[in-house]
Amino acid sequence: MSKSVGIIGSGGVGKTLGLGFLKQGYNVTIGTRDPAKLKEWKDKAGEKASIGSFADAARCDIVVLATLWTGTKSAIDQAGPDNMKGKVVINVTNPLDFSAGPPPRFAATVENPGGAQVQAWIPGARVVKAFNTISANIMIQPKLEDGTADLFIAGNDEAAKKEVTAIAQAWGWGSVNDMGDILMSFWLETFAMLWIYFGFKNNHWTHAFKLLRK
Ligand SMILES: NC(=O)c1ccc[n+]([C@@H]2O[C@H](COP(=O)([O-])OP(=O)(O)OC[C@H]3O[C@@H](n4cnc5c(N)ncnc54)[C@H](OP(=O)(O)O)[C@@H]3O)[C@@H](O)[C@H]2O)c1
Numbered sequence: 001m002s003k004s005v006g007i008i009g010s011g012g013v014g015k016t017l018g019l020g021f022l023k024q025g026y027n028v029t030i031g032t033r034d035p036a037k038l039k040e041w042k043d044k045a046g047e048k049a050s051i052g053s054f055a056d057a058a059r060c061d062i063v064v065l066a067t068l069w070t071g072t073k074s075a076i077d078q079a080g081p082d083n084m085k086g087k088v089v090i091n092v093t094n095p096l097d098f099s100a101g102p103p104p105r106f107a108a109t110v111e112n113p114g115g116a117q118v119q120a121w122i123p124g125a126r127v128v129k130a131f132n133t134i135s136a137n138i139m140i141q142p143k144l145e146d147g148t149a150d151l152f153i154a155g156n157d158e159a160a161k162k163e164v165t166a167i168a169q170a171w172g173w174g175s176v177n178d179m180g181d182i183l184m185s186f187w188l189e190t191f192a193m194l195w196i197y198f199g200f201k202n203n204h205w206t207h208a209f210k211l212l213r214k
Helices: 012-023 035-045 054-058 069-079 114-121 158-170 182-202
Strands: 004-008 027-031 049-052 062-065 088-091 126-129 151-155 176-178
Touching: 004 012, 004 054, 004 069, 012 027, 012 035, 027 035, 027 054, 035 049, 049 054, 054 069, 062 069, 069 114, 088 114, 088 158, 114 126, 114 151, 114 182, 126 158, 126 182, 151 158, 151 182, 158 176
Parallel strands: 004 027, 004 062, 027 049, 062 088, 088 126, 151 176
Antiparallel strands: 126 151
């Protein structure tokens, strides 16, 4: 039987990754506080997709966290940290503060990156920070005209990082670079800021990072 993926978050990231996992043969549940807004997505996604609560998503085999940063702790509490015990949790969130309008300000520190905060909020889960340095609309099709995007991931659990690497490779990502433990999330989050500021400065939203080696 195919594994199930639960996505806590119904924005562009949740909907896009949901379709990406469905293409890979997983059953997908998107969790939201407002199921009505996902009717159109469900019609497009088909039989293997369902809509539920944050807790329904957290009960799936693999969990994706894709919530607005300021709502993330609350969404985790509603999902139930115990529901994610022992599971791979792919954390796509970025610690952004939109309170002063766009562009958002960075809302984490090197000692306490967003990724480490999420791991502390779900202590029993195997959190992997990933997919946070690219826009949702190209997250599952990272082959661009200028080349194939490379991914940077971080987390404390080696097996979980291997699982996320396989998922990324199935979507066609280039090299998947394991940067180390969850504290390394900080650097992935600053990369996201670079991505965001490039976007605002150039009004360009389909760029991505590639690591060149000699
Ligand atoms: N958009 C991108 O291209 C992109 C790329 C890389 C990383 N990211 C990061 O990925 C995350 C998701 O981004 P997004 O653009 O897909 O969606 P988003 O608009 O940032 O977040 C939408 C989700 O957050 C939930 N949410 C908002 N406020 C909440 C609260 N107070 N309590 C509980 N849940 C709350 C919403 O719940 P309901 O469903 O109940 O409304 C919804 O599921 C963000 O952290 C973002 O920084 C985004």
